[in-house]
Amino acid sequence: MSRSPNYLDRRGLAWGVVGVAVVIALTFIGSDRLVWFDAALVGYLFGVVFAVFGVAYRYAVWLRRPSTAMLNRRGWDAFRQRKARNVVALPSLVATQLLTQGFIRRRSHARWFAHQLVFWGCILAGLVTIPLTLGLLHFESVGQQADRYQVYVSRLGTMKFDAQSIVGWLIFHALDIAAVLVLGGVFIFLRRRLRDPGAMAVERSGDFLALAGLFAVSVSGLFLTVSSMWLDGRFYSALNTIHALTVILGLMYLPFGKLFHIFQRPGNLGVAYYKRANEQGAPAVCRRCGEKFASAQQIADLKELLPQVGFDYSIEGGGNYQDTCPRCRRAYVTLAQSARVGGFG
Amino acid sequence: MRSGRFGIDDSPVFVIDQSRCIGCEACVQACAECGTHRGQSLIHLERVDRAATTQTAPMVCMHCEDPTCAQVCPADAIKQTEEGIVQSALKPRCIGCSNCVLACPFGVPKYVADFDQMMKCDMCTDRTSEGLTPMCASVCPSEALWYGTIEEFRDTRSGSLFRDFLFGRQQVRTKVYTVIDDALAGRIDVLAGVTTTWLDDPFGLETEATP
Numbered sequence: 001m002s003r004s005p006n007y008l009d010r011r012g013l014a015w016g017v018v019g020v021a022v023v024i025a026l027t028f029i030g031s032d033r034l035v036w037f038d039a040a041l042v043g044y045l046f047g048v049v050f051a052v053f054g055v056a057y058r059y060a061v062w063l064r065r066p067s068t069a070m071l072n073r074r075g076w077d078a079f080r081q082r083k084a085r086n087v088v089a090l091p092s093l094v095a096t097q098l099l100t101q102g103f104i105r106r107r108s109h110a111r112w113f114a115h116q117l118v119f120w121g122c123i124l125a126g127l128v129t130i131p132l133t134l135g136l137l138h139f140e141s142v143g144q145q146a147d148r149y150q151v152y153v154s155r156l157g158t159m160k161f162d163a164q165s166i167v168g169w170l171i172f173h174a175l176d177i178a179a180v181l182v183l184g185g186v187f188i189f190l191r192r193r194l195r196d197p198g199a200m201a202v203e204r205s206g207d208f209l210a211l212a213g214l215f216a217v218s219v220s221g222l223f224l225t226v227s228s229m230w231l232d233g234r235f236y237s238a239l240n241t242i243h244a245l246t247v248i249l250g251l252m253y254l255p256f257g258k259l260f261h262i263f264q265r266p267g268n269l270g271v272a273y274y275k276r277a278n279e280q281g282a283p284a285v286c287r288r289c290g291e292k293f294a295s296a297q298q299i300a301d302l303k304e305l306l307p308q309v310g311f312d313y314s315i316e317g318g319g320n321y322q323d324t325c326p327r328c329r330r331a332y333v334t335l336a337q338s339a340r341v342g343g344f345g
Numbered sequence: 346m347r348s349g350r351f352g353i354d355d356s357p358v359f360v361i362d363q364s365r366c367i368g369c370e371a372c373v374q375a376c377a378e379c380g381t382h383r384g385q386s387l388i389h390l391e392r393v394d395r396a397a398t399t400q401t402a403p404m405v406c407m408h409c410e411d412p413t414c415a416q417v418c419p420a421d422a423i424k425q426t427e428e429g430i431v432q433s434a435l436k437p438r439c440i441g442c443s444n445c446v447l448a449c450p451f452g453v454p455k456y457v458a459d460f461d462q463m464m465k466c467d468m469c470t471d472r473t474s475e476g477l478t479p480m481c482a483s484v485c486p487s488e489a490l491w492y493g494t495i496e497e498f499r500d501t502r503s504g505s506l507f508r509d510f511l512f513g514r515q516q517v518r519t520k521v522y523t524v525i526d527d528a529l530a531g532r533i534d535v536l537a538g539v540t541t542t543w544l545d546d547p548f549g550l551e552t553e554a555t556p
Contacts, residue, residue: 062421071419071442103461107436198380201471202432261437264420268440268461275442294447302417302448309416313450315513315536326452329535330391333451333510334402336535338364340525341504 011064012057019056020049023134030154031135043244044133047251054255055263062264066308070301075270078277086273097268114188118214121181125217128174129247176225179218186215210258216246274298286325288332293325350476355494359468359482360506361405362524365489368392368401372481372490379480380471382433387455387466388481403489405481406431406453406466407508408520414445414454414465422463429520430470434463450512450535468521510535 027045031037063072079086096102101119105112131137131153140157142148147163151171161167170177190211192199220243227236253259278295286293303322306313313321324332351357370390377386393400412431415423422438423445425431434445439462446454446463454465469479473492477483482492488502498506504524509532510517516532525533 065419065421067417067444068419068421071444097461103441103459106459196380198383198471201474202381202467258437264438265440267420271440271442294443298443298447302444305417305444306413306448310411311413311416312514313512319513321450321513321515321536322448326446326449327391329450329452330389330402330404331393332535333404333533334363334391334393336510336533336537337362337523337525338402340507340527340530340533341362341364342526343364 009057009061009064012060015060016053016057019052023049023052026136027134032155034135036138036152036154037135038132038138041133043248044129044251047248048130048133051251051254054252055260058255058260059263066305068267070305071267071270071274074274074297074301075267078273079270081277090269093269093272097272098266110188111192114185114192117181117185117188119185121178121185121218122214124181125175125178128178173225175221179221182214182218183222186211186218204258206258209253213246213250213253217243217250220246284323284325286328287319287323288328289325291325293327299323351494352476355476357473357478357492357494358498358506359405359408359479359521360491360493360498360524361403361407361521362489362491362504363402363404364524365487366390366401366403367487367489368399369486371484371486372403375480375484376466379469381467381469382464385457385464387433387464389453403481403485404451404453405490405521406468407451407510407517408468409450410518410520413517414449417444417448419444426470430468430473431465432467432470433465436462439463450510450515450517507533509533512536 027037028034062068101112101115104115128137136154138152139149140152142150142160148160149163149168150160151158161171163172193203193207193211194200220239223239224236224243227233227239254262278297282296283292284294284296284299285291299322303313303320306322315321321329368390372388373386373390376388377384379387389404391402391404393402408429408431410429412423412425415425415431418434418439419442420434420438420440422434422440423431424435441456441461441463443456443463445465446456454463456462457464469477469481472479478492479490482490485491491498491502495506502524504526505528506522507525507528508519508522510519511532511534513536523533
């Protein structure tokens with residue numbers, strides 16, 4: 001790349017600005033022209049806006065990598081090929097690949113459990129915090145009854161509940177529940193990261209930073225409840241500032257660090273459709289052993305992609321090395337090496 | 346085989362010499378003991394041609410200086426350390442497309458369907474980062490897989506260390522060395538003179554008989 005590494009990607013900027021505009025419009029319209037916007041949460045709004053811009057920017061840049069662009073295109077092609085069938089298959093794919101994450105469970109039950117705790121804790125926290133921040137969700141007293149509330153989604157009144165009821169407790173403590181879930185997962189992950197020699201050898205600073213961030217947000221949030229319930233509100237203001245700071249920094253970290261995988265992972269659905277479409281298509285045949293070894297489509301895609309990323313596996317006199325199956329590649333290397341030491345043995 | 350640790354001033358290298366493999370499969374078992382992928386053996390051990398010869402050959406990741414696998418990864422999940430180790434796919438990122446499995450010129454990465462991700466040899470990062478020999482090299486009795494300093498190699502082995510390959514028109518330089526006798530003949534062209542299968546002449550007898 002001859003371009004300076006400091007230049008800003010125009011498409012990324014455009015998508016980032018579009019994302020920010022959508023958030024601001026959603027806030028303005030959803031909060032009934034800011035009537036229900038809670039000014040105390042303006043810092044959180046800044047965090048959300050920054051996160052949306054950053055995630056949209058990085059996603060757009062990521063999609064421009066030749067290999068990502070190719071798979072993105074092929075994934076959508078495969079989806080459109082059998083649209084009706086693929087739409088029907090979508091809920092099951094989302095459930096297995098994104099929500100229940102069985103592929104992690106098969107790797108380790110402990111890691112799967114920890115990941116599920118963090119995943120559902122963050123989902124719950126996001127579902128509460130983001131609508132509150134954007135002014136899309138608020139609570140109003142029902143008439144003159146001080147202990148009865150109604151949930152409003154924008155201007156639409158929905159369920160009513162008694163503050164002293166189980167439902168009331170669950171609603172008012174939703175973020176505490178989320179924090180406990182996340183902390184449970186964080187401790188399981190932390191134990192592995194501190195004690196497993198294999199994990200310690202390959203871990204990167206971002207692994208700890210993500211756990212530290214989740215820990216800070218959850219603990220500072222729980223302390224707000226501790227302050228209001230058991231300390232008569234002492235230190236609440238300071239704790240509130242600390243909690244807001246951790247959440248805002250956490251939101252700002254989303255586009256940069258390990259947690260960006262949240263937005264990358266849905267690409268796995270495109271891969272699933274691509275693989276299914278390829279299974280229906282013609283197989284690739286190895287130029288050496290004549291056996292089928294992959295889909296012809298994927299090999300053709302790789303042969304198109306490789307020159308774009310600076311590789312030339314074409315063979316003088318015709319053909320392409322990429323038409324060789326992995327086993328025969330190992331055989332080629334082995335034979336070539338042994339020929340240079342006078343044969344086997 | 347070497348016991349003990351390498352010091353901070355040593356620069357040990359990994360050497361693979363497929364022609365010395367005796368097929369004991371110790372490396373296959375040892376690989377599954379690696380701390381970074383416990384229970385999964387990621388080394389390949391090929392039977393060269395079961396019908397014609399008992400010869401076997403191992404294949405580990407050669408850790409290319411410019412790794413094809415990383416360049417074709419749509420999720421940017423394959424990273425290279427400062428030491429030049431091409432690591433296994435980052436678990437949160439890998440989306441299981443198998444591009445790397447199909448594009449690697451050495452045929453190294455494995456797609457593990459159960460985990461829906463690619464896994465590959467990372468030169469036992471848990472061991473080599475602490476100066477220990479990788480699992481496979483620590484158990485290989487014939488030194489087909491070997492780990493040590495270049496000086497040790499010169500003192501104890503014959504042949505030249507080499508790490509430049511040619512795949513069609515593509516040149517590849519690797520961190521892992523192989524062994525050849527004729528270093529002056531240039532890079533190893535994996536397609537040169539291998540137009541027939543080894544079944545045709547597994548021991549090179551016909552080639553030798555040709556005047």
